[in-house]
Amino acid sequence: MKAVKKIxxxxxxATVANVGCGFDILGxxxxxxxxxVKIKVTEQKxxxxxxxxxxxKLPYEIEKNTAGMSILSMMQxxxxxxxxxxxxxxxxxxxSGMGSSAASSVAAVVALNGVLEYPLDKSxxxxxxxxxxxxxxxxxxxxxxxxxxxxxxxxxxxxxKFEFLSLDYPEELTCLVIHPNIQINTSFARxxxxxxxKIADVISQTGSLGRxxxxxxxxxxxxxxxxxxxxxxxxxxASLIPNYWEIKKYAxxxxxxxxxxxxxxxxxxxxxxxxxxxxxxxxxxxxxxxKAEIESQYYISKxxxxxxxxxxxx
Amino acid sequence: MKAVKKIxxxxxxATVANVGCGFDILGxxxxxxxxxVKIKVTEQKxxxxxxxxxxxKLPYEIEKNTAGMSILSMMQxxxxxxxxxxxxxxxxxxxSGMGSSAASSVAAVVALNGVLEYPLDKSxxxxxxxxxxxxxxxxxxxxxxxxxxxxxxxxxxxxxKFEFLSLDYPEELTCLVIHPNIQINTSFARxxxxxxxKIADVISQTGSLGRxxxxxxxxxxxxxxxxxxxxxxxxxxASLIPNYWEIKKYAxxxxxxxxxxxxxxxxxxxxxxxxxxxxxxxxxxxxxxxKAEIESQYYISKxxxxxxxxxxxx
Numbered sequence: 001m002k003a004v005k006k007i008x009x010x011x012x013x014a015t016v017a018n019v020g021c022g023f024d025i026l027g028x029x030x031x032x033x034x035x036x037v038k039i040k041v042t043e044q045k046x047x048x049x050x051x052x053x054x055x056x057k058l059p060y061e062i063e064k065n066t067a068g069m070s071i072l073s074m075m076q077x078x079x080x081x082x083x084x085x086x087x088x089x090x091x092x093x094x095x096s097g098m099g100s101s102a103a104s105s106v107a108a109v110v111a112l113n114g115v116l117e118y119p120l121d122k123s124x125x126x127x128x129x130x131x132x133x134x135x136x137x138x139x140x141x142x143x144x145x146x147x148x149x150x151x152x153x154x155x156x157x158x159x160x161k162f163e164f165l166s167l168d169y170p171e172e173l174t175c176l177v178i179h180p181n182i183q184i185n186t187s188f189a190r191x192x193x194x195x196x197x198k199i200a201d202v203i204s205q206t207g208s209l210g211r212x213x214x215x216x217x218x219x220x221x222x223x224x225x226x227x228x229x230x231x232x233x234x235x236x237x238a239s240l241i242p243n244y245w246e247i248k249k250y251a252x253x254x255x256x257x258x259x260x261x262x263x264x265x266x267x268x269x270x271x272x273x274x275x276x277x278x279x280x281x282x283x284x285x286x287x288x289x290x291k292a293e294i295e296s297q298y299y300i301s302k303x304x305x306x307x308x309x310x311x312x313x314x
Numbered sequence: 315m316k317a318v319k320k321i322x323x324x325x326x327x328a329t330v331a332n333v334g335c336g337f338d339i340l341g342x343x344x345x346x347x348x349x350x351v352k353i354k355v356t357e358q359k360x361x362x363x364x365x366x367x368x369x370x371k372l373p374y375e376i377e378k379n380t381a382g383m384s385i386l387s388m389m390q391x392x393x394x395x396x397x398x399x400x401x402x403x404x405x406x407x408x409x410s411g412m413g414s415s416a417a418s419s420v421a422a423v424v425a426l427n428g429v430l431e432y433p434l435d436k437s438x439x440x441x442x443x444x445x446x447x448x449x450x451x452x453x454x455x456x457x458x459x460x461x462x463x464x465x466x467x468x469x470x471x472x473x474x475k476f477e478f479l480s481l482d483y484p485e486e487l488t489c490l491v492i493h494p495n496i497q498i499n500t501s502f503a504r505x506x507x508x509x510x511x512k513i514a515d516v517i518s519q520t521g522s523l524g525r526x527x528x529x530x531x532x533x534x535x536x537x538x539x540x541x542x543x544x545x546x547x548x549x550x551x552a553s554l555i556p557n558y559w560e561i562k563k564y565a566x567x568x569x570x571x572x573x574x575x576x577x578x579x580x581x582x583x584x585x586x587x588x589x590x591x592x593x594x595x596x597x598x599x600x601x602x603x604x605k606a607e608i609e610s611q612y613y614i615s616k617x618x619x620x621x622x623x624x625x626x627x628x
């Protein structure tokens with residue numbers, strides 16, 4: 001396939017995966033933070049990473065880089081008759097629990113798609129973005145890639161075939177994500193999990209999930225309250241995050257509908273039924289971590305409805 | 315508390331519990347089949363079972379009988395200043411998988427409540443009905459008792475505290491329950507289950523549940539299609555039901571939205587998005603079992619919206 005643009009830059013939002021009881025199956029996109037990838041079309045075939053900003057920890061080797069691998073797999077399959085230079089502009093820390101690798105993969109394929117004579121549908125881009133995510137996390141997980149690509153609050157009801165639904169949700173839903181400057185490797189965090197789950201915990205998990213989905217789809221925030229519980233990952237991973245239980249207790253007592261680990265951490269997300277007091281709560285959590293000599297950044301956002309977009313093209 | 319009626323009879327509907335991916339947390343009530351309990355007030359205190367029709371397998375000993383135990387626990391707690399004679403009219407087979415013991419317990423407490431000077435709310439009756447269910451199944455399970463008492467399609471999101479929601483569902487939803495004349499003991503069927511579930515199966519179960527709840531609450535039958543999967547109980551219990559997989563395949567190919575084991579079996583339920591062809595499908599399943607020399611009965615019904623009711627009082 002031919003390229004009809006010279007330069008395209010795309011943005012893909014950060015995401016919150018798992019969402020408590022939705023281990024591996026729920027995720028949503030947020031606003032205000034994400035990664036950008038810029039594609040410059042070259043006459044010489046092949047793909048190379050020309051620049052990475054925002055981190056010095058990502059490899060320039062194309063097949064070890066999530067954005068690079070996504071682009072490579074897509075270029076091969078569409079039989080691209082051109083080459084690309086890739087610039088990756090990281091907008092968030094690696095291993096933050098906000099879908100960092102997914103955002104890079106998604107921005108990469110959306111940017112590449114933007115240069116094409118016959119752009120693919122987003123649904124066709126998914127498999128290439130997943131290829132990149134696989135490089136980062138050792139396996140294909142859709143719960144960051146899918147909301148980053150499509151936006152919204154997504155349920156991946158079949159994680160093998162990556163079949164998903166966009167769920168309705170209460171419009172007032174507001175998310176605080178707060179990221180302490182410590183790093184948790186996704187593969188390591190996954191290794192902490194039990195391979196089998198006690199049936200009583202499965203029943204608790206499904207009960208909570210049922211209530212959460214009911215609250216989302218029927219747009220009743222009060223049903224979301226008390227339903228963001230996790231009996232699988234949170235008990236194993238919480239100890240990796242300093243002051244986790246204290247922060248969770250504080251945010252819930254301050255009115256959060258639910259609090260849990262974002263992805264595999266260390267970021268924590270809190271959902272609220274509006275924006276009142278959220279900045280104050282965020283600042284208090286930040287200050288609590290300062291006392292523990294941990295810096296942090298926070299992001300307050302409605303659910304991002306659009307997902308990844310092209311932000312510049314020429 | 316005083317009695318102000320002499321005789322009250324109540325009806326409690328049969329129920330389908332588990333509903334595939336909703337193991338222990340989902341259940342709905344059906345029309346046209348259920349148990350009745352008639353309470354006759356006596357001056358002499360205490361409770362005795364005077365008559366049981368529809369089965370010869372239930373004990374007359376009050377503390378070993380589900381209806382008896384429900385009534386006994388309720389009379390003690392409300393400090394009844396009267397006695398009762400209890401007549402149980404079984405409308406369904408024991409161990410059918412249609413919530414037989416739950417229906418008896420529920421009808422019993424609703425009938426007793428009907429004689430009282432100050433009747434309790436249904437929500438206050440729940441704990442007494444659960445006491446009876448405990449006699450039958452060895453543990454308190456709410457997924458038959460709750461829909462039988464309240465009607466509708468219920469999600470027990472906390473199975474320890476018996477906290478539940480009534481879910482919306484598509485009005486056209488039609489249920490076929492077909493009951494082969496073989497008996498499965500609930501405790502035995504529970505013993506077949508693994509105590510721990512592989513995490514991949516948990517993810518499949520939660521994914522299916524998420525889709526099912528979304529389909530119910532958003533009233534989109536097409537989302538229910540393909541979502542009534544069970545990775546916990548069905549694989550272990552299906553072999554107890556003759557021709558189970560063959561029947562399931564046939565019903566799905568004939569248009570059922572979902573097919574699974576009702577409760578712990580042997581009844582099978584099928585959900586449809588209307589009544590077309592359902593009788594024909596039911597007859598074909600019945601004929602298939604006739605070839606295997608198994609008699610069966612079937613019931614076709616919309617979701618019962620009212621739950622247990624008083625049907626006669628004087």
